[in-house]
Amino acid sequence: xxxxxxxxxxxxxxxxxxxxxxxxxxxxxxxxxxxxxxxxxxxxxxxxxxxxxxxxxxxxxxxxxxxxxxxxxxxxxxxxxxxxxxxxxxxxxxxxxxxxxxxxxxxxxxxxxxxxxxxxxxxxxxxxxxxxxxxxxxxxxxxxxxxxxxxxxxxxxxxxxxxxxxxxxxxxxxxxxxxxxxxxxxxxxxxxxxxxxxxxxxxxxxxxxxxxxxxxxxxxxxxxxxxxxxxxxxxxxxxxxxxxxxxxxxxxxxxxxxxxxxxxxxxxxxxxxxxxxxxxxxxxxxxxxxxxxxxxxxxxxxxxxxxxxxxxxxxxxxxxxxxxxxxxxxxxxxxxxxxxxxxxxxxxxxxxxxxxxxxxxxxxxxxxxxxxxxxxxxxxxxxxxxxxxxxxxxxxxxxxxxxxxxxxxxxxxxxxxxxxxxxxxxxxxxxxxxx
Amino acid sequence: xxxxxxxxxxxxxxxxxxxxxxxxxxxxxxxxxxxxxxxxxxxxxxxxxxxxxxxxxxxxxxxxxxxxxxxxxxxxxxxxxxxxxxxxxxxxxxxxxxxxxxxxxxxxxxxxxxxxxxxxxxxxxxxxxxxxxxxxxxxxxxxxxxxxxxxxxxxxxxxxxxxxxxxxxxxxxxxxxxxxxxxxxxxxxxxxxxxxxxxxxxxxxxxxxxxxxxxxxxxxxxxxxxxxxxxxxxxxxxxxxxxxxxxxxxxxxxxxxxxxxxxxxxxxxxxxxxxxxxxxxxxxxxxxxxxxxxxxxxxxxxxxxxxxxxxxxxxxxxxxxxxxxxxxxxxxxxxxxxxxxxxxxxxxxxxxxxxxxxxxxxxxxxxxxxxxxxxxxxxxxxxxxxxxxxxxxxxxxxxxxxxxxxxxxxxxxxxxxxxxxxxxxxxxxxxxxxx
Numbered sequence: 001x002x003x004x005x006x007x008x009x010x011x012x013x014x015x016x017x018x019x020x021x022x023x024x025x026x027x028x029x030x031x032x033x034x035x036x037x038x039x040x041x042x043x044x045x046x047x048x049x050x051x052x053x054x055x056x057x058x059x060x061x062x063x064x065x066x067x068x069x070x071x072x073x074x075x076x077x078x079x080x081x082x083x084x085x086x087x088x089x090x091x092x093x094x095x096x097x098x099x100x101x102x103x104x105x106x107x108x109x110x111x112x113x114x115x116x117x118x119x120x121x122x123x124x125x126x127x128x129x130x131x132x133x134x135x136x137x138x139x140x141x142x143x144x145x146x147x148x149x150x151x152x153x154x155x156x157x158x159x160x161x162x163x164x165x166x167x168x169x170x171x172x173x174x175x176x177x178x179x180x181x182x183x184x185x186x187x188x189x190x191x192x193x194x195x196x197x198x199x200x201x202x203x204x205x206x207x208x209x210x211x212x213x214x215x216x217x218x219x220x221x222x223x224x225x226x227x228x229x230x231x232x233x234x235x236x237x238x239x240x241x242x243x244x245x246x247x248x249x250x251x252x253x254x255x256x257x258x259x260x261x262x263x264x265x266x267x268x269x270x271x272x273x274x275x276x277x278x279x280x281x282x283x284x285x286x287x288x289x290x291x292x293x294x295x296x297x298x299x300x301x302x303x304x305x306x307x308x309x310x311x312x313x314x315x316x317x318x319x320x321x322x323x324x325x326x327x328x329x330x331x332x333x334x335x336x337x338x339x340x341x342x343x344x345x346x347x348x349x350x351x352x353x354x355x356x357x358x359x360x361x362x363x364x365x366x367x368x369x370x371x372x373x374x375x376x377x378x379x380x381x382x383x384x385x386x387x388x389x390x391x392x393x394x395x396x397x398x399x400x401x402x403x404x405x406x407x408x409x410x411x412x413x414x415x416x417x418x419x420x421x422x423x424x425x426x427x428x429x430x431x432x433x434x435x
Numbered sequence: 436x437x438x439x440x441x442x443x444x445x446x447x448x449x450x451x452x453x454x455x456x457x458x459x460x461x462x463x464x465x466x467x468x469x470x471x472x473x474x475x476x477x478x479x480x481x482x483x484x485x486x487x488x489x490x491x492x493x494x495x496x497x498x499x500x501x502x503x504x505x506x507x508x509x510x511x512x513x514x515x516x517x518x519x520x521x522x523x524x525x526x527x528x529x530x531x532x533x534x535x536x537x538x539x540x541x542x543x544x545x546x547x548x549x550x551x552x553x554x555x556x557x558x559x560x561x562x563x564x565x566x567x568x569x570x571x572x573x574x575x576x577x578x579x580x581x582x583x584x585x586x587x588x589x590x591x592x593x594x595x596x597x598x599x600x601x602x603x604x605x606x607x608x609x610x611x612x613x614x615x616x617x618x619x620x621x622x623x624x625x626x627x628x629x630x631x632x633x634x635x636x637x638x639x640x641x642x643x644x645x646x647x648x649x650x651x652x653x654x655x656x657x658x659x660x661x662x663x664x665x666x667x668x669x670x671x672x673x674x675x676x677x678x679x680x681x682x683x684x685x686x687x688x689x690x691x692x693x694x695x696x697x698x699x700x701x702x703x704x705x706x707x708x709x710x711x712x713x714x715x716x717x718x719x720x721x722x723x724x725x726x727x728x729x730x731x732x733x734x735x736x737x738x739x740x741x742x743x744x745x746x747x748x749x750x751x752x753x754x755x756x757x758x759x760x761x762x763x764x765x766x767x768x769x770x771x772x773x774x775x776x777x778x779x780x781x782x783x784x785x786x787x788x789x790x791x792x793x794x795x796x797x798x799x800x801x802x803x804x805x806x807x808x809x810x811x812x813x814x815x816x817x818x819x820x821x822x823x824x825x826x827x828x829x830x831x832x833x834x835x836x837x838x839x840x841x842x843x844x845x846x847x848x849x850x851x852x853x854x855x856x857x858x859x860x861x862x863x864x865x866x867x868x869x870x
Contacts, residue, residue, distance in 0.1 A: 100811065104800060114822055243847030353840045353868075360838070365844075366846065366848050374851070376535065388630060391836050392837075403795070403796055405795075406804055407784075408799045409799055410670065410799050410800070411675075413803035413804055
């Protein structure tokens with residue numbers, strides 16, 4: 001048995017103790033984690049500076065910017081930890097209660113999932129974010145970070161775990177794996193790890209999804225669309241399309257495609273092209289858009305452009321003749337992440353919201369709003385484009401499940417069967433059962 | 436492309452139309468399905484009689500009894516269909532609404548998953564049950580049944596689909612696969628099938644779980660425990676233990692193990708043994724139980740007995756010295772399905788409910804209550820022992836997920852960023868968005 005496997009096994013065993021941790025202990029532990037990060041800014045920044053020095057020139061600028069910590073990112077970690085500490089304890093909440101019969105009440109009670117595996121690239125701020133959410137929701141967590149962030153992750157993890165342990169949380173509940181082989185170990189541990197959350201590039205997430213039997217939540221691609229309808233308010237359309245593209249082009253929720261109704265194109269496209277040009281956005285367009293873009297610098301879109309995730313200041317623009325054509329195109333070419341319509345027509349809004357098969361369907365609002373913090377979840381575990389368990393920006397609710405607790409007085413199913421069967425009441429009640 | 440693959444592809448495409456079917460159409464379609472089953476009793480029973488004739492002598496008695504239909508089972512199908520027809524339409528329900536800011540409201544809206552794959556053995560009544568639940572929840576469904584029930588499934592499926600189509604439901608949404616190769620096709624279709632529900636034997640379900648990347652919900656084993664505590668009410672203990680074992684021994688929620696606190700054993704065991712003997716239940720016991728079972732016919736339990744699922748009139752009995760020992764034993768030897776404690780001590784009840792890591796944890800009630808119908812869900816898709824998406828008896832809620840619909844007036848994330856950032860309100864509101 002490798003070290004990884006034995007640590008994972010211990011973390012799984014600790015999950016049962018995590019599940020019954022007192023809410024006050026969890027809150028105090030996360031507050032201690034916040035204080036410890038605050039008190040160790042110097043050590044964290046120093047370790048991170050070494051990681052950055054080693055990575056410079058070897059990795060893309062985008063990865064380097066995710067890797068690099070500074071005082072403001074550390075302040076964000078501290079305030080995010082305090083936000084999570086202040087959230088209500090989700091464990092033990094009665095989600096529903098049904099009286100099956102007099103003196104026989106069924107409670108559906110929220111509980112942790114068990115052991116969460118998190119595999120991520122470059123971004124050390126994932127560690128405090130997910131560690132606090134797992135602790136608050138009563139789960140154990142095993143991390144495997146990218147080697148380029150090795151020192152940053154190790155220092156952060158140590159500080160956070162020590163703080164949690166000092167508040168009474170079992171230390172075995174937290175595992176940081178550092179070897180390259182750890183990933184292949186993790187992917188095989190479906191007997192121990194209940195849920196895997198990968199955060200990283202398309203190929204990285206696809207690799208995880210295709211090589212494990214553990215349930216995986218997350219997203220590999222973020223190919224988001226903005227559709228400007230014939231009945232769009234043009235001022236909203238300009239604002240939403242521009243923000244969706246440029247507010248943070250490297251984000252998964254940035255728009256990569258702009259679909260324009262043919263009836264709106266003549267007015268919309270030239271002015272939109274001005275805005276894109278002024279903001280350094282490269283346009284790749286279909287032939288039908290060309291006549292409206294005379295004098296603009298725009299490339300011809302290739303077939304691949306309609307599926308591409310650029311993560312940079314490039315946008316592909318296509319003309320459509322109806323909202324239904326836009327819906328069909330988004331469903332067949334997108335990644336079921338976040339797609340937006342700009343229109344004033346309530347019926348078209350509703351049709352788009354119903355028919356677009358994406359985690360987030362936005363009406364007259366930037367795709368960049370697709371984010372756990374902006375959605376009011378405190379922090380984010382990840383964004384799921386799957387259809388199972390949790391979809392879209394995922395907060396703590398994605399780390400919980402429920403159990404059914406049936407409280408009776410010696411009832412048998414025999415009494416409710418056969419010719420003289422007692423009848424079930426099946427009445428929803430307001431009663432709570434505090435686990 | 437095989438026929439199976441092209442049918443599955445069409446069913447997936449039809450899922451988008453299923454998702455927007457009017458609630459009235461769905462209700463009328465399921466009522467038409469009930470009427471059609473009622474009107475075709477003769478044809479269904481005839482096809483089934485041929486299946487039974489072919490299977491006799493070739494399959495176990497238990498499988499034969501699941502395969503065999505009769506008038507009363509058909510009446511159950513009809514009334515279950517009518518129950519599902521009467522359930523409220525889950526699609527479009529606003530699960531939560533959050534005002535992110537003035538004029539920017541986020542709705543979490545329940546929607547179907549897409550295409551559900553159901554692979555099952557012998558039991559033809561799975562077809563109307565799951566077909567109606569999928570239709571009601573707006574999903575497409577592809578069935579692969581056991582060959583022993585081939586004629587029964589084909590006749591039932593045809594009657595049900597024709598009835599649904601006559602009410603305006605797209606026929607492509609329903610697929611019945613009959614070839615043996617269909618299973619291996621299905622398992623590879625993770626691009627089309629969103630969720631697999633296998634229903635059958637341990638090895639059958641394990642095979643499915645281990646050979647697909649499609650999410651699988653269900654259970655392979657049902658090794659359920661009844662623990663009789665030192666502070667148990669003995670009358671309740673006898674009733675609950677007996678019913679859990681004998682009410683329907685072949686069911687996954689029947690008790691296979693009986694744990695007895697050493698302080699209760701002397702009084703409990705001899706009388707319990709009398710009841711088991713009177714009901715033809717074979718006992719397999721540990722050495723510590725022996726002295727309390729003098730004169731009874733009981734075998735020595737082997738190590739395998741503590742993990743075994745008998746599905747018949749056999750029970751393994753073991754003595755423990757504390758509720759904690761029972762909890763530890765259940766967590767390490769059980770199948771996380773349904774486990775019961777009999778005790779009057781409220782603190783021990785609560786400890787057991789919190790610490791036993793099973794889908795269903797029962798207090799003073801028979802394990803046989805673990806069932807979608809008894810839980811008040813109308814019908815049951817299956818019982819899940821996983822920790823993701825749905826756990827325990829799974830009704831229609833297991834066939835739905837949600838999407839986030841954000842309704843704004845042209846807002847950009849830029850306005851909420853930087854030094855002059857607008858602040859989010861993140862206020863829960865009662866507003867509904869009707870998809």
